[in-house]
Amino acid sequence: MHELIVDLHIHSHYSRATSKNCDFEGLYRWxxxxxxxIIGTGDCTHPAWFAEMRDRLEPAEPGLFKLKDEFADPIDASLPPSVRNAFIRFVPSVEIASIYSKGGKVRKLHQLIILPSMEAVSELNARLERIGNLKADGRPILGIDSKELLRHxxxxxxxALYIPAHIWTPWFGMFGSKSGFDSIAEAxxxxxxxxxxxETGLSSDPAMNRRVADLDSVxxxxxxxxxxxxKLGREATVVQCDTNYESIIGAIKSNDERMVGTIEFFPEEGKYHSDGHRACNVRFTPAETAAHKGICPVCGKPLVVGVLNRLDTVAAQYPxxxxxDTKQVEYIIPLSEIIAELNGTKSTAGKAVTEAYHRAISLLGDEFSILRSVPVxxxxxxxxxxxxxxxxxxxTxxxxxxxxYDGIYGTIKVFKDAAERQATANQMSLL
Ligand SMILES: [Zn+2]
Ligand SMILES: [Zn+2]
Structure with a gap:
Protein backbone atom coordinates (compact mmCIF):
# COMPACT_ATOMS: atom_id res chain seq x y z
CA MET A 1 0.00 0.00 0.00
CA HIS A 2 1.36 3.35 -1.02
CA GLU A 3 0.12 6.90 -0.98
CA LEU A 4 -0.24 7.83 -4.62
CA ILE A 5 -0.96 11.28 -6.01
CA VAL A 6 -3.14 10.98 -9.07
CA ASP A 7 -3.83 13.51 -11.83
CA LEU A 8 -6.14 12.13 -14.51
CA HIS A 9 -7.11 15.29 -16.40
CA ILE A 10 -4.37 16.64 -18.63
CA HIS A 11 -3.93 17.54 -22.28
CA SER A 12 -1.30 16.81 -24.90
CA HIS A 13 0.13 19.24 -27.43
CA TYR A 14 -2.61 18.04 -29.80
CA SER A 15 -5.28 19.87 -27.80
CA ARG A 16 -6.11 23.49 -28.58
CA ALA A 17 -4.31 26.18 -26.58
CA THR A 18 -1.71 23.87 -25.13
CA SER A 19 2.02 24.18 -24.71
CA LYS A 20 4.40 22.56 -27.21
CA ASN A 21 6.15 20.72 -24.40
CA CYS A 22 2.96 18.82 -23.51
CA ASP A 23 4.71 15.65 -24.67
CA PHE A 24 5.68 12.59 -22.66
CA GLU A 25 9.11 13.96 -21.88
CA GLY A 26 7.59 17.19 -20.54
CA LEU A 27 4.91 15.38 -18.55
CA TYR A 28 7.47 12.98 -17.07
CA ARG A 29 9.88 15.79 -16.11
CA TRP A 30 7.19 17.92 -14.50
CA ILE A 38 -0.09 8.56 -11.65
CA ILE A 39 -0.66 10.80 -14.67
CA GLY A 40 -3.43 10.44 -17.24
CA THR A 41 -2.04 10.50 -20.75
CA GLY A 42 -4.84 12.80 -21.89
CA ASP A 43 -6.03 12.95 -25.50
CA CYS A 44 -5.87 9.18 -26.09
CA THR A 45 -8.50 9.46 -28.84
CA HIS A 46 -6.14 11.56 -30.98
CA PRO A 47 -4.49 9.28 -33.58
CA ALA A 48 -1.09 11.02 -33.49
CA TRP A 49 -0.99 11.20 -29.69
CA PHE A 50 -2.10 7.57 -29.43
CA ALA A 51 0.83 6.72 -31.74
CA GLU A 52 3.16 8.63 -29.38
CA MET A 53 1.65 6.74 -26.44
CA ARG A 54 2.48 3.40 -28.06
CA ASP A 55 5.93 4.60 -29.07
CA ARG A 56 7.04 6.16 -25.76
CA LEU A 57 5.26 4.03 -23.16
CA GLU A 58 5.52 0.37 -22.22
CA PRO A 59 3.41 -1.77 -19.89
CA ALA A 60 4.42 -1.71 -16.22
CA GLU A 61 2.11 -2.86 -13.40
CA PRO A 62 -1.30 -4.17 -14.61
CA GLY A 63 -3.14 -1.33 -16.34
CA LEU A 64 -0.30 1.16 -15.85
CA PHE A 65 2.41 2.30 -18.25
CA LYS A 66 5.91 3.70 -17.84
CA LEU A 67 8.05 5.91 -20.00
CA LYS A 68 10.62 3.70 -21.76
CA ASP A 69 14.10 3.96 -20.27
CA GLU A 70 15.59 5.35 -23.49
CA PHE A 71 13.35 8.42 -23.07
CA ALA A 72 13.35 8.54 -19.26
CA ASP A 73 17.09 8.23 -18.61
CA PRO A 74 18.22 11.54 -20.18
CA ILE A 75 15.47 13.37 -18.30
CA ASP A 76 16.38 11.73 -15.00
CA ALA A 77 20.01 12.73 -15.55
CA SER A 78 18.94 16.37 -15.85
CA LEU A 79 16.77 16.37 -12.70
CA PRO A 80 18.04 17.25 -9.23
CA PRO A 81 18.77 14.22 -7.01
CA SER A 82 15.93 15.32 -4.69
CA VAL A 83 13.33 14.19 -7.26
CA ARG A 84 15.28 11.96 -9.65
CA ASN A 85 13.99 8.63 -8.35
CA ALA A 86 10.33 9.59 -7.99
CA PHE A 87 7.76 7.02 -9.07
CA ILE A 88 5.73 7.86 -12.18
CA ARG A 89 3.26 5.85 -14.19
CA PHE A 90 0.83 6.78 -16.95
CA VAL A 91 -2.74 5.60 -17.50
CA PRO A 92 -4.69 6.08 -20.75
CA SER A 93 -7.20 8.94 -20.48
CA VAL A 94 -9.07 11.51 -22.50
CA GLU A 95 -11.42 14.44 -22.03
CA ILE A 96 -14.27 14.47 -24.52
CA ALA A 97 -16.60 17.38 -25.22
CA SER A 98 -20.12 16.39 -26.17
CA ILE A 99 -22.60 18.80 -27.71
CA TYR A 100 -26.19 17.70 -28.11
CA SER A 101 -29.71 18.78 -27.52
CA LYS A 102 -31.85 17.30 -24.79
CA GLY A 103 -35.06 18.47 -23.13
CA GLY A 104 -35.28 21.39 -25.58
CA LYS A 105 -31.87 22.81 -24.58
CA VAL A 106 -28.41 22.66 -26.07
CA ARG A 107 -26.11 20.71 -23.74
CA LYS A 108 -22.34 20.98 -23.70
CA LEU A 109 -20.60 18.63 -21.33
CA HIS A 110 -16.98 17.67 -20.78
CA GLN A 111 -16.15 14.24 -19.40
CA LEU A 112 -13.08 12.17 -18.66
CA ILE A 113 -12.67 8.56 -19.64
CA ILE A 114 -9.89 6.46 -18.08
CA LEU A 115 -9.03 3.07 -19.57
CA PRO A 116 -6.83 0.15 -18.45
CA SER A 117 -5.22 -0.85 -21.77
CA MET A 118 -4.10 0.27 -25.20
CA GLU A 119 -6.55 -2.29 -26.66
CA ALA A 120 -9.44 -0.53 -24.88
CA VAL A 121 -8.21 2.78 -26.30
CA SER A 122 -8.19 1.29 -29.82
CA GLU A 123 -11.72 0.01 -29.36
CA LEU A 124 -13.02 3.32 -28.00
CA ASN A 125 -11.35 5.23 -30.83
CA ALA A 126 -12.83 2.89 -33.45
CA ARG A 127 -16.31 3.55 -32.06
CA LEU A 128 -15.91 7.32 -31.71
CA GLU A 129 -14.37 7.73 -35.18
CA ARG A 130 -17.78 6.85 -36.59
CA ILE A 131 -19.36 9.66 -34.58
CA GLY A 132 -17.02 12.55 -35.27
CA ASN A 133 -13.56 13.83 -36.10
CA LEU A 134 -10.93 12.67 -33.62
CA LYS A 135 -8.04 14.34 -35.47
CA ALA A 136 -9.14 17.97 -35.19
CA ASP A 137 -8.47 18.33 -31.47
CA GLY A 138 -6.86 16.28 -28.71
CA ARG A 139 -10.06 16.97 -26.81
CA PRO A 140 -12.53 15.91 -29.47
CA ILE A 141 -15.90 17.61 -29.82
CA LEU A 142 -18.55 15.03 -30.61
CA GLY A 143 -22.26 15.32 -31.29
CA ILE A 144 -23.17 12.57 -28.88
CA ASP A 145 -25.41 12.42 -25.83
CA SER A 146 -23.19 12.10 -22.75
CA LYS A 147 -25.26 9.12 -21.66
CA GLU A 148 -24.42 7.29 -24.91
CA LEU A 149 -20.77 8.19 -24.50
CA LEU A 150 -20.85 6.65 -21.03
CA ARG A 151 -22.49 3.55 -22.51
CA HIS A 152 -19.68 3.26 -25.09
CA ALA A 160 -13.38 2.09 -17.55
CA LEU A 161 -13.78 5.09 -15.25
CA TYR A 162 -16.05 7.88 -16.51
CA ILE A 163 -15.91 11.22 -14.70
CA PRO A 164 -18.05 14.27 -15.53
CA ALA A 165 -15.38 17.01 -15.65
CA HIS A 166 -15.35 20.34 -13.78
CA ILE A 167 -19.05 19.83 -13.20
CA TRP A 168 -19.90 23.43 -12.22
CA THR A 169 -18.26 25.47 -14.99
CA PRO A 170 -20.94 27.52 -16.75
CA TRP A 171 -20.65 26.20 -20.32
CA PHE A 172 -19.20 22.72 -20.08
CA GLY A 173 -20.09 21.35 -16.67
CA MET A 174 -22.73 18.68 -15.99
CA PHE A 175 -24.31 21.16 -13.54
CA GLY A 176 -23.16 24.33 -15.34
CA SER A 177 -25.46 27.36 -15.38
CA LYS A 178 -25.43 27.75 -19.19
CA SER A 179 -25.76 24.28 -20.69
CA GLY A 180 -25.83 21.78 -17.86
CA PHE A 181 -28.45 19.76 -16.03
CA ASP A 182 -30.03 19.99 -12.57
CA SER A 183 -29.40 16.38 -11.59
CA ILE A 184 -27.36 13.33 -12.56
CA ALA A 185 -30.58 11.44 -13.39
CA GLU A 186 -31.68 14.17 -15.82
CA ALA A 187 -28.41 13.78 -17.72
CA GLU A 199 -14.38 16.34 -10.82
CA THR A 200 -14.79 19.48 -8.71
CA GLY A 201 -13.00 21.85 -11.09
CA LEU A 202 -10.80 24.64 -9.80
CA SER A 203 -13.69 26.93 -8.79
CA SER A 204 -15.36 24.55 -6.33
CA ASP A 205 -14.17 22.42 -3.44
CA PRO A 206 -15.50 19.22 -1.81
CA ALA A 207 -17.41 21.08 0.93
CA MET A 208 -19.32 23.05 -1.70
CA ASN A 209 -20.12 19.88 -3.66
CA ARG A 210 -21.31 18.04 -0.57
CA ARG A 211 -24.15 20.54 -0.16
CA VAL A 212 -25.81 18.76 -3.08
CA ALA A 213 -27.55 15.53 -2.00
CA ASP A 214 -27.44 14.28 -5.59
CA LEU A 215 -23.66 13.92 -5.12
CA ASP A 216 -23.89 12.01 -1.81
CA SER A 217 -23.08 8.71 -3.44
CA VAL A 218 -20.29 9.83 -5.77
CA LYS A 231 0.40 23.19 -14.53
CA LEU A 232 0.27 19.48 -13.67
CA GLY A 233 -1.16 18.83 -10.23
CA ARG A 234 -2.86 22.20 -9.81
CA GLU A 235 -5.38 19.93 -8.14
CA ALA A 236 -5.02 16.19 -7.58
CA THR A 237 -6.54 13.11 -5.98
CA VAL A 238 -4.83 11.13 -3.22
CA VAL A 239 -5.27 7.37 -2.83
CA GLN A 240 -3.61 4.84 -0.55
CA CYS A 241 -3.53 1.48 -2.29
CA ASP A 242 -1.62 -1.04 -4.33
CA THR A 243 0.07 0.19 -7.45
CA ASN A 244 -2.08 -1.08 -10.30
CA TYR A 245 -5.05 0.16 -12.29
CA GLU A 246 -7.64 -1.97 -10.48
CA SER A 247 -6.62 -0.71 -7.05
CA ILE A 248 -6.26 2.95 -7.96
CA ILE A 249 -9.42 3.18 -10.04
CA GLY A 250 -11.15 0.84 -7.56
CA ALA A 251 -10.30 3.26 -4.74
CA ILE A 252 -11.90 6.09 -6.68
CA LYS A 253 -14.95 4.06 -7.74
CA SER A 254 -15.67 2.63 -4.29
CA ASN A 255 -14.80 5.76 -2.26
CA ASP A 256 -13.67 3.33 0.46
CA GLU A 257 -10.83 3.93 2.91
CA ARG A 258 -8.28 3.66 0.08
CA MET A 259 -9.65 6.93 -1.30
CA VAL A 260 -7.82 9.43 0.90
CA GLY A 261 -9.01 12.77 -0.45
CA THR A 262 -8.11 15.65 -2.70
CA ILE A 263 -5.61 18.45 -3.06
CA GLU A 264 -7.47 21.61 -3.97
CA PHE A 265 -7.10 25.17 -5.12
CA PHE A 266 -8.69 27.64 -2.78
CA PRO A 267 -11.92 27.72 -4.86
CA GLU A 268 -11.82 31.52 -5.15
CA GLU A 269 -8.76 31.12 -7.40
CA GLY A 270 -10.83 29.37 -10.10
CA LYS A 271 -11.89 31.26 -13.22
CA TYR A 272 -15.62 30.96 -12.59
CA HIS A 273 -16.01 31.23 -8.82
CA SER A 274 -18.01 34.49 -8.69
CA ASP A 275 -20.48 36.04 -11.13
CA GLY A 276 -19.74 38.89 -13.50
CA HIS A 277 -18.67 40.30 -16.84
CA ARG A 278 -14.98 40.58 -17.50
CA ALA A 279 -15.36 43.12 -20.34
CA CYS A 280 -17.52 45.31 -18.10
CA ASN A 281 -15.28 44.93 -15.06
CA VAL A 282 -18.23 43.72 -13.03
CA ARG A 283 -17.75 41.07 -10.34
CA PHE A 284 -20.70 40.15 -8.15
CA THR A 285 -21.44 37.85 -5.25
CA PRO A 286 -24.58 35.72 -5.70
CA ALA A 287 -26.51 38.21 -3.51
CA GLU A 288 -25.40 41.14 -5.67
CA THR A 289 -26.38 39.25 -8.82
CA ALA A 290 -29.82 38.58 -7.33
CA ALA A 291 -30.19 42.27 -6.42
CA HIS A 292 -29.49 43.12 -10.09
CA LYS A 293 -31.85 40.36 -11.29
CA GLY A 294 -28.93 38.70 -13.07
CA ILE A 295 -28.38 41.66 -15.40
CA CYS A 296 -25.06 43.46 -15.85
CA PRO A 297 -25.43 47.12 -14.79
CA VAL A 298 -22.85 48.17 -17.41
CA CYS A 299 -23.98 46.46 -20.63
CA GLY A 300 -27.50 45.35 -19.72
CA LYS A 301 -26.89 41.71 -20.73
CA PRO A 302 -27.22 38.62 -18.50
CA LEU A 303 -24.23 38.11 -16.20
CA VAL A 304 -22.12 34.96 -16.39
CA VAL A 305 -23.34 33.05 -13.36
CA GLY A 306 -20.39 31.47 -11.60
CA VAL A 307 -19.92 28.28 -9.69
CA LEU A 308 -20.81 29.55 -6.20
CA ASN A 309 -24.13 30.99 -7.38
CA ARG A 310 -25.00 27.95 -9.47
CA LEU A 311 -24.21 25.71 -6.52
CA ASP A 312 -26.62 27.69 -4.34
CA THR A 313 -29.36 27.10 -6.94
CA VAL A 314 -28.78 23.37 -7.27
CA ALA A 315 -28.29 22.90 -3.52
CA ALA A 316 -31.63 24.66 -2.90
CA GLN A 317 -33.28 21.52 -4.34
CA TYR A 318 -32.20 19.76 -1.16
CA PRO A 319 -33.35 21.89 1.77
CA ASP A 325 -17.59 14.54 4.18
CA THR A 326 -15.00 12.27 5.59
CA LYS A 327 -12.20 12.72 3.10
CA GLN A 328 -9.06 14.73 3.54
CA VAL A 329 -8.94 18.11 1.79
CA GLU A 330 -5.69 20.04 1.47
CA TYR A 331 -5.69 23.55 0.03
CA ILE A 332 -2.64 24.64 -1.91
CA ILE A 333 -1.29 27.57 -3.87
CA PRO A 334 1.07 26.54 -6.69
CA LEU A 335 4.67 26.96 -5.49
CA SER A 336 5.56 29.20 -8.45
CA GLU A 337 2.71 31.54 -7.46
CA ILE A 338 3.91 31.72 -3.86
CA ILE A 339 7.44 32.48 -5.02
CA ALA A 340 6.19 35.13 -7.47
CA GLU A 341 4.37 36.84 -4.60
CA LEU A 342 7.48 36.69 -2.41
CA ASN A 343 9.47 38.23 -5.29
CA GLY A 344 6.87 40.95 -5.73
CA THR A 345 6.03 39.96 -9.31
CA LYS A 346 2.76 38.88 -10.91
CA SER A 347 4.24 36.55 -13.51
CA THR A 348 5.28 33.03 -12.55
CA ALA A 349 7.34 32.66 -15.73
CA GLY A 350 10.16 35.13 -15.02
CA LYS A 351 13.79 34.06 -14.65
CA ALA A 352 14.06 34.91 -10.95
CA VAL A 353 10.91 32.96 -10.06
CA THR A 354 11.98 29.97 -12.16
CA GLU A 355 15.41 29.89 -10.53
CA ALA A 356 13.98 30.18 -7.04
CA TYR A 357 11.47 27.43 -7.84
CA HIS A 358 14.15 24.99 -8.95
CA ARG A 359 16.38 25.92 -6.02
CA ALA A 360 13.58 25.11 -3.57
CA ILE A 361 12.98 21.75 -5.31
CA SER A 362 16.71 20.91 -5.19
CA LEU A 363 16.92 21.75 -1.50
CA LEU A 364 13.63 20.34 -0.23
CA GLY A 365 12.19 17.82 -2.67
CA ASP A 366 9.23 17.82 -5.05
CA GLU A 367 6.60 20.56 -5.05
CA PHE A 368 3.83 18.56 -3.36
CA SER A 369 6.22 17.62 -0.54
CA ILE A 370 7.09 21.27 -0.04
CA LEU A 371 3.45 22.35 -0.11
CA ARG A 372 2.07 19.46 1.96
CA SER A 373 4.56 17.87 4.27
CA VAL A 374 8.08 19.29 4.60
CA PRO A 375 8.19 20.75 8.14
CA VAL A 376 8.10 24.54 8.19
CA THR A 396 -3.50 26.96 7.92
CA TYR A 405 -15.14 35.46 -12.45
CA ASP A 406 -16.13 35.18 -16.11
CA GLY A 407 -12.92 33.42 -17.15
CA ILE A 408 -10.48 35.49 -15.09
CA TYR A 409 -8.47 33.60 -12.48
CA GLY A 410 -8.79 34.79 -8.89
CA THR A 411 -5.71 35.45 -6.80
CA ILE A 412 -4.73 33.95 -3.48
CA LYS A 413 -2.07 35.77 -1.49
CA VAL A 414 -0.36 35.18 1.80
CA PHE A 415 0.69 38.81 2.41
CA LYS A 416 -1.69 41.77 2.46
CA ASP A 417 0.59 43.88 0.30
CA ALA A 418 4.20 44.66 -0.57
CA ALA A 419 4.62 46.69 2.61
CA GLU A 420 3.63 43.81 4.87
CA ARG A 421 5.83 41.42 2.93
CA GLN A 422 8.81 43.78 3.13
CA ALA A 423 8.30 44.46 6.84
CA THR A 424 8.19 40.72 7.50
CA ALA A 425 11.32 40.11 5.43
CA ASN A 426 13.17 42.91 7.24
CA GLN A 427 12.15 41.54 10.61
CA MET A 428 13.42 38.10 9.61
CA SER A 429 16.78 39.37 8.43
CA LEU A 430 17.23 41.09 11.84
CA LEU A 431 16.66 37.76 13.56
ZN1 LIG B 1 -12.94 20.60 -19.93
ZN1 LIG C 1 -21.62 43.53 -18.91
Missing part, protein backbone atom coordinates in the same frame (compact mmCIF):
# COMPACT_ATOMS: atom_id res chain seq x y z
CA UNK A 31 5.49 14.94 -12.91
CA UNK A 32 8.71 14.33 -11.00
CA UNK A 33 9.24 17.99 -10.11
CA UNK A 34 5.64 18.20 -8.89
CA UNK A 35 5.57 14.84 -7.11
CA UNK A 36 2.72 13.22 -9.04
CA UNK A 37 2.73 9.44 -9.27
CA UNK A 153 -17.01 3.58 -22.39
CA UNK A 154 -18.55 0.78 -20.31
CA UNK A 155 -19.07 -1.48 -23.32
CA UNK A 156 -15.45 -0.99 -24.42
CA UNK A 157 -14.21 -2.08 -21.01
CA UNK A 158 -16.25 -2.51 -17.85
CA UNK A 159 -13.20 -1.34 -15.89
CA UNK A 188 -27.83 10.04 -17.50
CA UNK A 189 -31.28 8.52 -16.88
CA UNK A 190 -31.02 4.72 -16.45
CA UNK A 191 -27.21 4.96 -16.48
CA UNK A 192 -27.14 7.45 -13.60
CA UNK A 193 -25.96 4.74 -11.15
CA UNK A 194 -22.84 4.36 -13.31
CA UNK A 195 -21.78 7.92 -12.41
CA UNK A 196 -19.55 7.08 -9.45
CA UNK A 197 -17.18 10.06 -9.45
CA UNK A 198 -17.11 13.73 -10.42
CA UNK A 219 -16.57 10.18 -5.14
CA UNK A 220 -15.19 13.68 -5.32
CA UNK A 221 -12.01 13.85 -7.37
CA UNK A 222 -9.73 16.68 -8.41
CA UNK A 223 -7.27 16.98 -11.29
CA UNK A 224 -5.22 19.69 -12.93
CA UNK A 225 -6.80 20.10 -16.42
CA UNK A 226 -3.21 21.06 -17.31
CA UNK A 227 -2.58 22.59 -20.71
CA UNK A 228 1.15 22.75 -20.01
CA UNK A 229 3.30 20.38 -17.95
CA UNK A 230 4.10 23.18 -15.48
CA UNK A 320 -32.11 20.63 5.11
CA UNK A 321 -29.52 18.38 3.51
CA UNK A 322 -26.67 17.92 5.94
CA UNK A 323 -23.32 17.89 4.13
CA UNK A 324 -21.16 15.00 5.18
CA UNK A 377 11.24 24.47 10.34
CA UNK A 378 13.08 22.53 7.63
CA UNK A 379 12.16 25.13 5.02
CA UNK A 380 13.54 27.81 7.35
CA UNK A 381 16.71 25.83 7.96
CA UNK A 382 17.20 25.51 4.21
CA UNK A 383 17.58 29.29 4.14
CA UNK A 384 14.06 30.09 2.93
CA UNK A 385 12.41 31.72 5.98
CA UNK A 386 9.93 33.85 4.03
CA UNK A 387 8.83 30.80 2.02
CA UNK A 388 8.46 28.89 5.30
CA UNK A 389 6.12 31.57 6.63
CA UNK A 390 4.13 31.63 3.38
CA UNK A 391 3.72 27.83 3.43
CA UNK A 392 2.63 27.91 7.06
CA UNK A 393 -0.02 30.52 6.25
CA UNK A 394 -1.19 28.51 3.23
CA UNK A 395 -1.44 25.28 5.23
CA UNK A 397 -5.73 28.80 5.46
CA UNK A 398 -4.49 32.25 6.45
CA UNK A 399 -4.74 33.60 2.92
CA UNK A 400 -6.30 36.58 1.20
CA UNK A 401 -8.77 35.65 -1.49
CA UNK A 402 -9.69 37.71 -4.53
CA UNK A 403 -12.23 35.60 -6.42
CA UNK A 404 -12.15 34.83 -10.12
Missing amino acids: GKLKGIN ALEVDSR YEELAPEIVAI TITSHSDAHSPQ GHAPR AAIETAGLPLLALAIERMR GQVLRDPG
